[in-house]
Amino acid sequence: MGRVPTKQQKNNRSKDGGDGTQEKQKPSLKGAERSAYFARREAAKVLRVVLQGDANRRALASIKSLIYKPSVRNKKATFALICQTLKHLPIIKDVLEASSILNTKWKRQQELVYIIVYDILFGQAVAVAGDAEKYLMRHKNALQSTLKQLLLRRNVKNVEQLIALNQLPDVSLPRYVRVNTLKLDVDSALLELKEKYSVEKDDLLPDLLILPPGTDLHDHPLVNNGSIFMQGKASSMVAPALNPEPGWEVIDACAAPGNKTVHLAALMKRKGRIIACELNKQRIKRLKETIKLSGASSIL
Ligand SMILES: C[S@@+](CC[C@H](N)C(=O)[O-])C[C@H]1O[C@@H](n2cnc3c(N)ncnc32)[C@H](O)[C@@H]1O
Structure with a gap:
């Protein structure tokens, strides 16, 4: 039988974000902001376990098994956040190191920092919620300009190319x-x-x-x-699976960077209309670049 926590212990637990990290009183949040706040902290807890092992050797199933604990509320969002953060982790680490914005306090909460920096640089707009979000959003410009310098230094045009460069060539897959x-x-x-x-x-x-x-x-x-x-x-295979005909009107609901959008345009031979939706402002820029590069027209 476990010991029942004292009132003081309960108060402390409610102040630490549930993952042992020292955050001040939880801010009062609503709706999407609230679920993003919790998803980041849940993702940080899982990420800590994953990184303590070896992210490369752990099968995806083991991340899933950590996510499917009853304590993780928003499983889908948390899983996506962890996978995307792991995918961008070498870049996030390089940006953090080069921008030197982390002191010892934040280094102790590095998993939460990785998750929030992922959101700031590549993901959802980050509402200023917890202390960690507040701290990192204050350094948003520094993080973004360090990322730009990194792209220049590595001589790549965009983040996808940088990710590819960071990955060891897979010797088995064509x-x-x-x-x-x-x-x-x-x-x-x-x-x-x-x-x-x-x-x-x-x-x-x-x-x-x-x-x-x-x-x-x-x-x-x-x-x-x-x-x-x-x-x-x-x-x-995605655009051919739809088998669009020239003249169709097609919606690409999650479009950036736009590979499938412009594939649709090619299959439709520039005839018809494609409505490409993208939530993330930075990725809209990338989507527009892809569309321009492809020579597609009739994409809204
Ligand atoms: C995996 S990427 C899509 C890749 C793209 N289909 C391609 O083939 O190049 C997912 C994109 O969907 C965007 N996204 C997520 N939720 C969205 C929403 N509710 N509305 C529009 N875009 C969304 C994300 O910002 C991200 O850029």
């Missing part, structure tokens, strides 16, 4: 590129890539080409001019 048929036909792309790489057509998707594992096309002229998109097979 690389895929989708030919943007608004700009180039598949056979011409095949011919041009064959000059340097061993490349084949995918047997399922007519506009997809397969290259050997580890092939790096980040700076290839066909990528830079939007004739081909580095897009995985799963992602390239």
